Amino acid sequence: MLEAKLASKSSIDHKSEIKLSDQVTCGGKELLIIGGPCSVESKEQMEIVAEKLSQSGVNMIRGGVHKPRTSPYSFQGMGESGLTILAELSERHDVPTVTEVMSVEQLQAVCEKADMIQIGSRNMQNFELLKAVGKCNKPVLLKRGLAATIEEFVLAAEYILAHGNPNVILCERGIRSFDSFTRNVLDLGAVVALKQLTHLPVVVDPSHAAGKRELVADLARAAVACGADGIMIECHPEPEKSVSDARQALSIEEMIELVQSLVPIAQAVGREIAGIKSKRQLAVVSSVSRKVAGRAINRKALVR
Ligand code: PEP
Numbered sequence: 001m002l003e004a005k006l007a008s009k010s011s012i013d014h015k016s017e018i019k020l021s022d023q024v025t026c027g028g029k030e031l032l033i034i035g036g037p038c039s040v041e042s043k044e045q046m047e048i049v050a051e052k053l054s055q056s057g058v059n060m061i062r063g064g065v066h067k068p069r070t071s072p073y074s075f076q077g078m079g080e081s082g083l084t085i086l087a088e089l090s091e092r093h094d095v096p097t098v099t100e101v102m103s104v105e106q107l108q109a110v111c112e113k114a115d116m117i118q119i120g121s122r123n124m125q126n127f128e129l130l131k132a133v134g135k136c137n138k139p140v141l142l143k144r145g146l147a148a149t150i151e152e153f154v155l156a157a158e159y160i161l162a163h164g165n166p167n168v169i170l171c172e173r174g175i176r177s178f179d180s181f182t183r184n185v186l187d188l189g190a191v192v193a194l195k196q197l198t199h200l201p202v203v204v205d206p207s208h209a210a211g212k213r214e215l216v217a218d219l220a221r222a223a224v225a226c227g228a229d230g231i232m233i234e235c236h237p238e239p240e241k242s243v244s245d246a247r248q249a250l251s252i253e254e255m256i257e258l259v260q261s262l263v264p265i266a267q268a269v270g271r272e273i274a275g276i277k278s279k280r281q282l283a284v285v286s287s288v289s290r291k292v293a294g295r296a297i298n299r300k301a302l303v304r
């Protein structure tokens with residue numbers, strides 16, 4: 001990858017660790033675990049998500065407010081009012097947030113209210129957007145294009161780096177193939193290759209790859225086992241009622257269980273989960289999350 005001068009490794013152990021908040025980084029020993037719904041739907045929904053996840057090893061909250069939908073008639077996202085919900089929960093629960101930008105015009109408001117900018121798959125080669133985020137002083141989560149080669153993916157990251165922003169995290173989210181059983185094909189080979197080729201952290205999104213909730217947890221565990229620096233998972237207080245991507249959403253309790261199941265895998269590959277560094281702490285977290293799982297969700301609060 002001769003052209004990717006800035007993204008390429010300068011030596012075998014060249015790795016970048018990217019700061020996302022005072023406590024959270026990506027690319028170091030601790031895994032980045034991002035959880036939250038596909039779309040921000042209401043303050044009440046996001047409050048449940050943030051309260052439960054921020055106590056359970058999830059160190060970043062996601063939620064789309066500008067949604068790239070296949071149909072122009074589908075929900076397009078809450079826009080700026082959704083950004084305010086993200087900013088308030090971040091403050092209240094002391095947890096950083098990530099959300100997508102689809103255009104240069106959306107960038108300033110997202111930079112002001114979120115801790116990381118997501119460039120979605122459909123915009124991986126929106127070069128004007130890549131140049132604009134290159135000029136921002138915010139970490140960027142760059143998702144692999146729907147049918148992008150590894151080289152195209154790395155060169156898209158190079159655009160951001162070349163325009164002055166060194167804080168890029170790559171996200172493998174599955175690529176198009178002939179098999180429609182899964183939504184996309186999760187390319188874990190690309191995760192290993194990207195870790196060998198570049199110094200950038202690599203996060204895996206098994207939710208958009210699988211498209212089916214029953215496949216998500218095993219793929220997340222495989223991602224951690226093969227060296228990913230983090231995972232991003234869609235989860236929702238009432239998964240079947242998600243306004244977007246309902247079929248792939250985990251419940252909050254399933255997400256908490258998934259994080260717990262990652263602890264021994266993380267340890268086996270020399271990584272840690274935030275706040276869970278020993279078996280003793282795991283026991284404490286398990287008992288807290290059992291209590292959280294037992295608490296009934298206030299369904300009234302979820303009505304938009
Ligand atoms: C998302 O993360 O909400 C999303 C739309 O993902 P992708 O760009 O990978 O399809």
Ligand code: MN
Pocket residue numbers: 038039208234244245
């Ligand atoms: Mn989604």
